[in-house]
Amino acid sequence: MRQENKEEMKARARNIALKIAYDGTAYHGFQRQSPPVVAVANVLEKRLSVIFGDTIELAAAGRTDAGVHAYGQVVNFFTDGRIPVENIVRAANSLLPDDIVVKAAAEAPRDFSTRHSARSKTYLYRIHQDSTPDPMKVRYAWHVREPLDTRAMREALREIEGTHDFSSFRAAGGKPMSPIRTMYEAELKEEGEDITIRIHGSGFLYHMVRNLVGTLANVGKGRLTVEDFRQILAAKDRQKASPTAPAQGLYLLEVCYDIPLFC
Amino acid sequence: MRQENKEEMKARARNIALKIAYDGTAYHGFQRQSPPVVAVANVLEKRLSVIFGDTIELAAAGRTDAGVHAYGQVVNFFTDGRIPVENIVRAANSLLPDDIVVKAAAEAPRDFSTRHSARSKTYLYRIHQDSTPDPMKVRYAWHVREPLDTRAMREALREIEGTHDFSSFRAAGGKPMSPIRTMYEAELKEEGEDITIRIHGSGFLYHMVRNLVGTLANVGKGRLTVEDFRQILAAKDRQKASPTAPAQGLYLLEVCYDIPLFC
Numbered sequence: 001m002r003q004e005n006k007e008e009m010k011a012r013a014r015n016i017a018l019k020i021a022y023d024g025t026a027y028h029g030f031q032r033q034s035p036p037v038v039a040v041a042n043v044l045e046k047r048l049s050v051i052f053g054d055t056i057e058l059a060a061a062g063r064t065d066a067g068v069h070a071y072g073q074v075v076n077f078f079t080d081g082r083i084p085v086e087n088i089v090r091a092a093n094s095l096l097p098d099d100i101v102v103k104a105a106a107e108a109p110r111d112f113s114t115r116h117s118a119r120s121k122t123y124l125y126r127i128h129q130d131s132t133p134d135p136m137k138v139r140y141a142w143h144v145r146e147p148l149d150t151r152a153m154r155e156a157l158r159e160i161e162g163t164h165d166f167s168s169f170r171a172a173g174g175k176p177m178s179p180i181r182t183m184y185e186a187e188l189k190e191e192g193e194d195i196t197i198r199i200h201g202s203g204f205l206y207h208m209v210r211n212l213v214g215t216l217a218n219v220g221k222g223r224l225t226v227e228d229f230r231q232i233l234a235a236k237d238r239q240k241a242s243p244t245a246p247a248q249g250l251y252l253l254e255v256c257y258d259i260p261l262f263c
Numbered sequence: 264m265r266q267e268n269k270e271e272m273k274a275r276a277r278n279i280a281l282k283i284a285y286d287g288t289a290y291h292g293f294q295r296q297s298p299p300v301v302a303v304a305n306v307l308e309k310r311l312s313v314i315f316g317d318t319i320e321l322a323a324a325g326r327t328d329a330g331v332h333a334y335g336q337v338v339n340f341f342t343d344g345r346i347p348v349e350n351i352v353r354a355a356n357s358l359l360p361d362d363i364v365v366k367a368a369a370e371a372p373r374d375f376s377t378r379h380s381a382r383s384k385t386y387l388y389r390i391h392q393d394s395t396p397d398p399m400k401v402r403y404a405w406h407v408r409e410p411l412d413t414r415a416m417r418e419a420l421r422e423i424e425g426t427h428d429f430s431s432f433r434a435a436g437g438k439p440m441s442p443i444r445t446m447y448e449a450e451l452k453e454e455g456e457d458i459t460i461r462i463h464g465s466g467f468l469y470h471m472v473r474n475l476v477g478t479l480a481n482v483g484k485g486r487l488t489v490e491d492f493r494q495i496l497a498a499k500d501r502q503k504a505s506p507t508a509p510a511q512g513l514y515l516l517e518v519c520y521d522i523p524l525f526c
Contacts, residue, residue: 135286
């Protein structure tokens with residue numbers, strides 16, 4: 001197949017947006033990798049190319065890491081393929097493996113970019129707190145042995161709502177972009193041994209949710225107070241925060257845009 | 264290692280009972296298989312032998328099939344191993360793979376047999392009803408595309424409570440034992456797209472829960488009425504019931520005994 005450049009791809013007739021769910025366990029993150037490393041994007045591009053009859057190169061709202069899951073990743077790509085939009089979900093899912101599912105498809109305006117048009121994102125983080133693990137949750141939650149004080153965690157979590165400099169929770173190797181983000185809502189729900197943290201924000205720094213959760217867990221264990229958490233946030237210094245929580249508890253839940261699309 | 268016979272094993276000092284949870288996806292059922300086929304029992308016996316320092320041959324309350332899961336399988340075995348009972352859970356889990364977890368351990372009376380002393384069992388069956396699958400549930404629930412009338416399913420489910428001849432829901436190849444069983448409680452819970460059927464009974468015939476659920480699903484889809492379900496139960500004829508529901512939705516939740524043990 002002849003290599004196309006980005007400009008030629010964008011000259012194509014349609015801009016298709018898809019909402020994707022995946023179990024990230026078997027993949028080296030979302031973002032396309034060079035073989036033999038396999039990312040979710042590699043599998044999607046290969047199967048979508050069959051359906052649309054041309055080379056698919058997709059852009060995604062969030063570049064999830066290895067082991068991270070998604071209920072609502074949003075991707076878009078330009079194509080001349082003629083399959084009617086209402087047939088895309090079924091056609092794609094008939095070709096995709098069990099751990100990647102197209103949940104919805106839409107024709108997007110030509111200037112829509114899943115990456116650049118995103119207005120807000122919501123992440124979930126799941127903790128399973130029990131003295132022994134649950135084999136059905138090993139791939140889908142962070143197993144924490146010690147009891148957690150969820151009241152203290154909830155109080156600390158409230159501190160991140162609003163606009164803050166999140167440098168303390170940014171990965172060391174992150175790109176040099178502004179560390180200011182706005183969190184619209186941050187909540188913690190408890191159901192038996194399952195703790196779910198949901199954070200809806202304007203955007204997130206690299207590893208930000210996992211770094212926040214790692215520090216929150218230490219509040220839950222009583223190793224940090226809510227006041228310590230407040231000071232860590234205010235310090236704007238990654239060295240002050242706790243270790244990153246593991247990938248398998250994290251889910252990209254939803255991405256919202258100015259236009260009504262899957263949200 | 265010298266082969267021991269059953270009598271020699273039973274002459275050992277301790278009768279240990281364990282409550283086991285496992286993700287059955289990777290195993291050829293619970294019951295010990297000849298290599299290279301691997302069952303949950305093969306893995307457990309091998310790792311427990313390391314901890315107890317003698318050959319372990321375990322008996323189980325329920326012989327779950329390939330792909331079936333457990334939260335509360337109960338096994339017992341005789342041993343001269345000296346590890347204190349309170350250290351068994353941690354020692355076993357440090358050696359076991361992620362998909363098999365020892366949840367609890369107890370010293371049982373010498374005449375206790377997990378298989379023959381069982382007084383009742385509870386099974387769960389999980390259905391995920393949605394137009395597209397959830398990749399995080401593929402291994403853990405039966406994905407049903409069509410909408411399900413859960414009110415009708417609940418009504419049909421009530422029919423199985425009490426003592427009945429369950430021949431209509433017994434696997435064709437089942438052993439020639441009495442098909443009479445008593446169901447103490449059968450309930451259906453709905454939470455969003457997730458339907459959970461819980462059945463507590465005196466005992467279950469081979470494939471009974473999966474055959475019941477396969478037929479209930481056809482009630483939910485409107486292909487059978489509640490009256491049809493009633494007649495299928497009364498017919499005592501496997502030919503009348505619907506196809507067996509898939510293994511991955513089934514869980515052995517709990518086994519109860521006359522003595523207080525994990526229940």
